[in-house]
Amino acid sequence: MNKSKKIKVFFLMLMVNILLIPQTYINGQEKVSDAWQDVAEKVNQQEFQSFHMKGTVGVKISSQNMTSDFGNLEIDTLVSNQPIALQMVAKIVSPFVGSEAVGFETYAKEGFNYTYNTETNEWTTSEWTVSEEEILESLQASFENVSNELAKNEITPESQDFINKYFTLEEKGQDYHFKLKKDIDGATFYNDLDKAIDLKQLVQESADKAIEQSEDFGQAIDQNYEKSLEELLNPEKFKEFFNMNPQMSVTYDSLTGLIKNFSFMIDMNPKVFVDSVSEVDQSNLPELISISASFDFDQYGETFNIQVPLEAMQTSEENSTED
Numbered sequence: 001m002n003k004s005k006k007i008k009v010f011f012l013m014l015m016v017n018i019l020l021i022p023q024t025y026i027n028g029q030e031k032v033s034d035a036w037q038d039v040a041e042k043v044n045q046q047e048f049q050s051f052h053m054k055g056t057v058g059v060k061i062s063s064q065n066m067t068s069d070f071g072n073l074e075i076d077t078l079v080s081n082q083p084i085a086l087q088m089v090a091k092i093v094s095p096f097v098g099s100e101a102v103g104f105e106t107y108a109k110e111g112f113n114y115t116y117n118t119e120t121n122e123w124t125t126s127e128w129t130v131s132e133e134e135i136l137e138s139l140q141a142s143f144e145n146v147s148n149e150l151a152k153n154e155i156t157p158e159s160q161d162f163i164n165k166y167f168t169l170e171e172k173g174q175d176y177h178f179k180l181k182k183d184i185d186g187a188t189f190y191n192d193l194d195k196a197i198d199l200k201q202l203v204q205e206s207a208d209k210a211i212e213q214s215e216d217f218g219q220a221i222d223q224n225y226e227k228s229l230e231e232l233l234n235p236e237k238f239k240e241f242f243n244m245n246p247q248m249s250v251t252y253d254s255l256t257g258l259i260k261n262f263s264f265m266i267d268m269n270p271k272v273f274v275d276s277v278s279e280v281d282q283s284n285l286p287e288l289i290s291i292s293a294s295f296d297f298d299q300y301g302e303t304f305n306i307q308v309p310l311e312a313m314q315t316s317e318e319n320s321t322e323d
Contacts, residue, residue, distance in 0.1 A: 032169040035176045035254070042257025048139045050302055053077045055295030061286035070094060070289070078304045081139070084132045085109040085306040107308045114312035123315040162196035172251075175260060179249040186239030203229045244268055256300070263294040 054077070059070040071094030078087040086108040091101040103118040113126045128135075166184060170177040193199065206229060244266050251261040270285040 032163060032167065032178075035169050035171070035178075038254060039176060039252045039257045042255075044257075046257065048081055048136075049300055050078075050080045050082070050304055051297055052299035052302075052304075053079070053295055053297050055293065057291070057293040060290045060292075062288040062290065063286045067290075071096065078306060080304045080306055081136065082303075083110070084135050085304070087304070087306045105309075107306065107312065109306055109308055112308075114308055114315075116309075116312065123309075123312045125312070125315060158192075158195040159197070162192050165192060171254075174254050176252045176254050177249060178251075180247065182245075182247070184242045186237075186242035187235035189242060190233075190235045190238035199233050203233060258300055259297050261294065261296050263292075265290070265292040 053075075055075050057073040057075075059072070060067050061070045062068075071092060073090060073092050075088065075090040077089075078085075080086070086106065088104075088106040090104045092104075093101045101118075105114075105116045107114040108128075111128045111132065113128070114123060115125075116123045130138075166181050166189065168179050168181060170179070247263075247265040249261075249263050250259060252258065253260055268289040268291065270287070270289055
């Protein structure tokens with residue numbers, strides 16, 4: 001992943017963390033403060049549980065005052081905690097991949113992953129590198145760590161000023177709808193954020209967590225991960241990100257503290273891709289790339305009977321026989 005792409009991914013994840021994890025040190029107007037605190041206390045009482053997530057990601061390209069669809073991703077996911085299992089069905093619709101949608105299916109259950117796509121019309125299988133118990137323990141530990149952080153009360157005047165300046169609250173029925181404000185100067189945002197939270201500590205904790213998770217799942221991690229994050233944490237990079245007009249919001253159920261929706265939109269300057277495409281392709285880049293996404297979460301705590309398709313099971317058995 002080149003540096004420009006890392007910038008977009010890091011700042012997007014940073015904003016997701018700020019919005020999706022309503023930590024009590026990010027506070028502000030009395031009404032917003034009460035809502036954040038209310039959600040934090042309820043999340044602190046929850047445990048990791050099954051849920052359903054359904055979402056869409058859309059990409060549009062614009063040139064010479066004309067806008068067209070580049071592609072759309074639709075995704076539907078079930079996550080079960082007892083037993084640990086996953087079902088994800090997705091499809092991509094784009095004029096650049098043909099007249100028909102490209103479909104994907106992924107199942108994870110009882111120690112195996114099963115993946116299928118309509119392009120190859122084949123199933124592939126792989127074995128988990130850790131046990132179901134270890135996965136559940138890791139997920140529960142992560143959830144408890146977040147809950148413990150939420151239980152802390154470290155409200156500072158700087159934190160209050162930060163949330164008051166950059167976030168709004170709208171109450172819709174029993175929902176809390178938090179939204180990032182518009183027309184934000186990235187350099188000022190960086191300075192205010194640095195006053196509200198310790199960015200160096202954030203980088204260190206992110207790196208430590210990435211290393212821990214990579215070890216839990218038997219995967220290697222980039223040794224320069226922490227250094228890469230540090231290089232992105234400066235006013236200029238924040239300014240570049242906010243020049244792309246990010247719009248982000250998150251909705252929580254005020255009765256349970258559980259997330260119900262996360263949405264974002266961003267306008268990207270195609271120049272960020274210059275380093276990764278040929279000179280010929282550079283001349284074909286659009287003037288603007290707009291990305292929008294919305295994810296809904298529901299069915300918390302429900303029991304899902306996730307079934308791996310028979311064709312996938314047969315492929316796994318055939319591969320085992322060949323080995």
